[in-house]
Amino acid sequence: MLQNNSASRLPLNLDEYAVAAREKLDPMIYDYIAGGADDEVTLRNNRTAYERIALKPRVLVDVSHINLTAELLGTTLAMPVLVSIMATHRLFHEDGEQATCRAAHSMGTISIIGTLSNHTIAEVRETTDGPLWFQLYAYKDMGINRAIIEQGVAGGASALVVTVDTPYLGRRERDLRNQFMLPDDLVTGHLRHLPLSNAQDPTKGAANIFRSYELRSQSITWNDLVTFREMANGLPLILKGILTPEDAKLAVEYGVDAIIVSNHGGRQLDTAIPTIDALPDVVDAVAGRIPVLLDGGIRRGTDVIKALAFGARAVLIGRPALWGLAVNGEAGVKHVLELLRSEIELAMALCGKTSLDDLDRSLLKIYR
Numbered sequence: 442m443l444q445n446n447s448a449s450r451l452p453l454n455l456d457e458y459a460v461a462a463r464e465k466l467d468p469m470i471y472d473y474i475a476g477g478a479d480d481e482v483t484l485r486n487n488r489t490a491y492e493r494i495a496l497k498p499r500v501l502v503d504v505s506h507i508n509l510t511a512e513l514l515g516t517t518l519a520m521p522v523l524v525s526i527m528a529t530h531r532l533f534h535e536d537g538e539q540a541t542c543r544a545a546h547s548m549g550t551i552s553i554i555g556t557l558s559n560h561t562i563a564e565v566r567e568t569t570d571g572p573l574w575f576q577l578y579a580y581k582d583m584g585i586n587r588a589i590i591e592q593g594v595a596g597g598a599s600a601l602v603v604t605v606d607t608p609y610l611g612r613r614e615r616d617l618r619n620q621f622m623l624p625d626d627l628v629t630g631h632l633r634h635l636p637l638s639n640a641q642d643p644t645k646g647a648a649n650i651f652r653s654y655e656l657r658s659q660s661i662t663w664n665d666l667v668t669f670r671e672m673a674n675g676l677p678l679i680l681k682g683i684l685t686p687e688d689a690k691l692a693v694e695y696g697v698d699a700i701i702v703s704n705h706g707g708r709q710l711d712t713a714i715p716t717i718d719a720l721p722d723v724v725d726a727v728a729g730r731i732p733v734l735l736d737g738g739i740r741r742g743t744d745v746i747k748a749l750a751f752g753a754r755a756v757l758i759g760r761p762a763l764w765g766l767a768v769n770g771e772a773g774v775k776h777v778l779e780l781l782r783s784e785i786e787l788a789m790a791l792c793g794k795t796s797l798d799d800l801d802r803s804l805l806k807i808y809r
């Protein structure tokens with residue numbers, strides 16, 4: 442059970458995890474997680490947008506049993522929350538991605554392994570049997586993309602997520618101000634053996650991230666998705682970073698299996714639309730043909746049910762998982778997910794809803 446009564450009590454909610462993480466982390470690393478691009482307008486608005494949406498609860502419904510299971514690309518999730526992609530988990534805790542993925546699996550859900558993870562998908566697979574999704578940052582050299590994707594396939598990934606909002610890195614001024622550099626002793630497993638032409642020392646893995654930015658592609662377009670799917674041996678293909686109905690329709694036309702409405706947690710294009718504001722038009726454009734997911738600013742159970750009521754199949758959390766990881770490793774990530782699950786259950790019950798299928802737009806009042 443969750444404790445809340447001792448002097449060193451566990452955080453009560455996801456924002457308290459941010460506070461606890463701040464106390465523990467080097468300020469530079471805290472800023473690297475917490476920050477966004479430019480003036481951080483999108484970072485803030487990802488949160489405040491939820492405050493403009495009110496819930497209209499129904500009463501006198503038997504809410505003694507709440508079912509939070511969600512079907513997603515052939516997998517049954519015990520809760521409609523996944524952990525989004527974040528680079529270099531060993532920067533925050535030595536147990537790295539192995540801990541994050543195990544925590545997600547223990548909660549019946551998935552943590553997506555990134556191209557820039559420290560543990561490779563093969564190393565994660567050694568410690569857990571649960572479903573693994575794998576992310577690609579596209580490089581100019583299709584040989585590099587193939588080598589990365591093949592590691593995902595060999596590691597047993599059941600879906601390939603391609604992040605499409607990062608042709609260039611957003612300007613994260615906290616990191617510039619702090620002169621933040623990832624430590625060189627952090628190995629980024631999937632890049633380690635790659636033919637990075639300018640990698641001076643392949644054992645200095647984290648530096649490869651910075652060196653690899655210039656190798657990343659700025660010219661990937663819709664037609665390249667066919668190649669990625671072929672490289673992925675036909676695994677379901679998910680696009681992360683869709684914000685418009687136009688792109689959502691194109692994704693369906695190009696045979697994409699799911700999309701993630703995301704602005705990269707406000708770290709890329711500042712003043713980009715908050716994800717919860719982008720969601721309804723995207724859902725309408727997709728018209729039920731593929732699942733729509735969302736990330737950015739999810740901190741409360743009520744945020745989750747608002748996104749699901751707009752038509753998202755599930756949501757993802759980013760920073761809160763890293764706060765949990767930094768504070769207490771696998772147990773911290775698990776507790777973050779437990780807190781969110783409890784909040785979703787309570788919010789569902791107080792809204793008079795017993796299963797995720799009951800959530801629709803009649804639950805929502807939007808103030809503009």
Ligand SMILES: Cc1cc2nc3c(=O)[nH]c(=O)nc-3n(C[C@H](O)[C@H](O)[C@H](O)COP(=O)(O)O)c2cc1C
Pocket residue numbers: 473474475487525526527528555556557576604681703704705706707708736737738739757758759760761
């Ligand atoms: C420290 C950090 C590293 C991230 N690294 C990646 C990455 O490697 N690939 C990617 O697609 N998104 C990356 N993201 C974006 C997240 O996947 C996600 O879209 C975002 O954090 C969601 O917003 P939230 O943090 O408000 O929940 C990163 C985010 C953070 C905070």
